[in-house]
Amino acid sequence: AQSVSQHNHHVILSEAASLELGCNYSYGGTVNLFWYVQYPGQHLQLLLKYFSGDPLVKGIKGFEAEFIKSKFSFNLRKPSVQWSDTAEYFCAVTQNYGQNFVFGPGTRLSVLP
């Protein structure tokens, strides 16, 4: 069965620090990859997605993610975090464009002002 792992349960950073959140998946076939974000007290929102093409994907609010097929990874990055980035981040994977949608366990990011 397909699974998604996120390396860090809780990440604490100071403002302006660089961010990288790890995401690895187990499925070896064609995958579509997503990062979702849930700000405190808000809905889960789509941050960015990868279907095909350029493996470096740019999302909203300065986030980007890189798909490395050989490593089965889709790490989320941001060069300089802000206090407002404090949230929980979920990586998700589907195979065959929408089937078997699987979420990772989530990483809580706390940014200190």
Add this chain to the structure above:
Amino acid sequence: DGGITQSPKYLFRKEGQNVTLSCEQNLNHDAMYWYRQDPGQGLRLIYYSQIVNDFQKGDIAEGYSVSREKKESFPLTVTSAQKNPTAFYLCASSISRDHQPQHFGDGTRLSIL
């Protein structure tokens, strides 16, 4: 504004009791989903529906039931057979099953008395 409405926000269940969580969307989306969120486990799919009068089991359907009599409504019943129902439940929708969940509700937190 279009979106997904879940109710109630908090729900308490007595032992042996069935409870129903409401999910309504006015986005005209065909596909709807129910997820369960537990700490450290991310989101797990309970049931999904691709179209009215059709629904399929997800990864953890045991102890749950759903119906899809109307396009805009996808209620989830947590039955007494679900032995560990305490969790946060999220409803989501997408244009079709071939698309990732695009909109999420605010969630319902279910606790056992």
